[in-house]
Amino acid sequence: MLTHSSYALALVILAQVAPAETKSKPLRSPSEVRKAFLTMLDRPKVPLDLKVERSETSPDGFTTERLSFASENRADGQVERVPVLVVRPPASKEPLPAVIVLHGTGGDKEKMKSWLVELAERGIIGVAIDARYHGERAGGSVGADAYNKAITRAWRSKPGAPQEHPFYYDTCWDVWRTLDYLETRADVDAKRFGMIGISMGGIETWLAAAVDERVAVAVPAIAVQSFRWSLQNEQWQGRARSIGAAHQAAAKDLGEADVNARVCRALWNKVIPGILSDFDCPSMLRLFAGRPLLILNGDRDPNCPIGGARLAFSAAEAAYQAEGASDHLRILVAEGVAHAVTPDQHQAALDWFTRWLASTKPKDKQP
Template sequence: MRSSIRRINSRNLVLMVFPILFAFNGIAQEGVGSGPSPAQTRTAFLRMIDRPRVSLAPLVKDVPNSEGLRQEYITYSSEKDQRVPGILLKPADHGRRPAVVVLHGTGGTKEGQLSLLNRLAVQGFVAVAIDGRYHGERKTGTGSAQYVAAMLETYHTGQGHPFLYDTVWDVLRLIDYLESRPDVDPARIAVIGFSKGGMETYLAAAVDPRIAVAVPMIGVQSFRWALDNDRWMSRVGTFQAAVDGAAKEAGLSKVDAAFVRSFYDRVAPGIYTRFDGPAMVPLITPRPLLVINGDADDRTPLPGVDECMTPAKLAYHKAAADEKLQVYIQQNTGHAVTPVALQVAVDWLVKWLKP
């Protein structure tokens, strides 16, 4: 497929702008109105991840901060037997402010986002990072053994969704908590995430209109495109041990795209079909959306990004919201976020949330 990407050099980045007249891919050719409606897709996703509601029961502890900011260690219940730990930073003064949720990538932790939290709080935001499922304080032991074991358990039983979906649920419950705080403006809540956190960002924003601004970084992709074009290996590499374990149990000596599809069907149902990027990203319309990827990122190949952004561009244009959608492609960059790209993201949050 010929790419519909037009590149413009800007601040050492490539700003990828999709013109109004562009080559439609398969999804765009179907046109808006074919297939499930946005409401049906949201309802189906929320039904899939739903679980019994429990009281948030938040606990807050003040933590010293050398930057003159107010820092808190928070926990809340997202479901029975699941306490979600987080770090929250904000200016020391009072009053309601916009909030930004920061989501880490595979192997990351909330503490790894402290630099960005400080940066956002200095800008005037209430900034909060949480540990994803089986990460940080939410895992036992070292390494990724528990994360892998959880995926294999889901593969066997169909219970739980440790890859992406469970953390999306935690984010939706975090927004419930932020809405209850007197220092947060509930109409100005954003989510920004990296890699795994970037995928969780666009999934959460697609189904929860309370997310006013979304910035998925090095996460937007089409799982279907990667499977169809034999480009799935790098993404699967982030949880390779789980896939290998499932393949071994199935008596396979080599993992191929067909087996990965069956693995996804059990562990993350719909991730390469009705809940894939091309279906979910357009659901964020017309809220401000900034997508940042690298031009040499094997985990989010540019043709797969294009698969997502073509229908998104169409949706934003039909909503007369073209200026609220931007895509930045970092030059000569793999699966990473450059300092310039991070500044672009912060500027986007400031522009639309006005702290």
């Protein structure tokens, strides 16, 4: 039973998430979607204030760097800093391509180091960051605890209060700032940026890369889906379980005994606004058309139900065909595989970056 205070909170939250996105609306054009997403996440840029913690070079010439930069000034007056891990190939006379690698929910940049090493072995600078409320940014907590708490705070924020978007969107801003940082490096070719992300990191990849044309090549892994489709077809459970504590908190605030589609819709509309319409994956993939895109999914993935994923595949295929660039799109769906990247998909991702980034600029590379 709702107490008076929790009932009042529920009314406030429901007022903020209305109108709910219950009816299908025509999607805006790619240019309009790009502008809307960038405008929603825009905030004042601050000087990068780069701080290099340490740099170590192995006997075979590979260099590992640990550093951080300033991303933004927070509403509480603190500077939001992004911890970065870089693995660089042996010294080259020419600037090298760079690929940003994003981890999944509860992970951190350290878990992506093997990817960075494999990229460096192919002549590509590998770069990983900690997402918001993960790794060094989790305040000492482990896994996704700090992340769930941040999403819950964002859900419960009151009208007029500063609104965080820790669920994907704020990390997109950090990705764009990472690109700003990489552009300052003399050893990086700013025309050859790539991105790959796993799960949560894959969602952040198709969101951030879609609107930032500095990203020449992208690989969203176990991330392509349709949030709208999952609600319409009662297949939201996998995504909700990935940050279960935040969804349970929202259910309690709304007077629901457990998480359901109504809870997901209300929470998503509040903390990731637009994800059920213009900023859903089938819409956002249109914005990447023409640039090399490799999509990795499993057909048994409960977090990315294949029915919704197929809507995104079709949207991408149509957009690439319209651009005359169907050969720049590849979709690999692993049969019988749930929420995991297979060894073959892992290898395909590395080969994709080698093909389009390692030896020449993407626009000059022939299929």
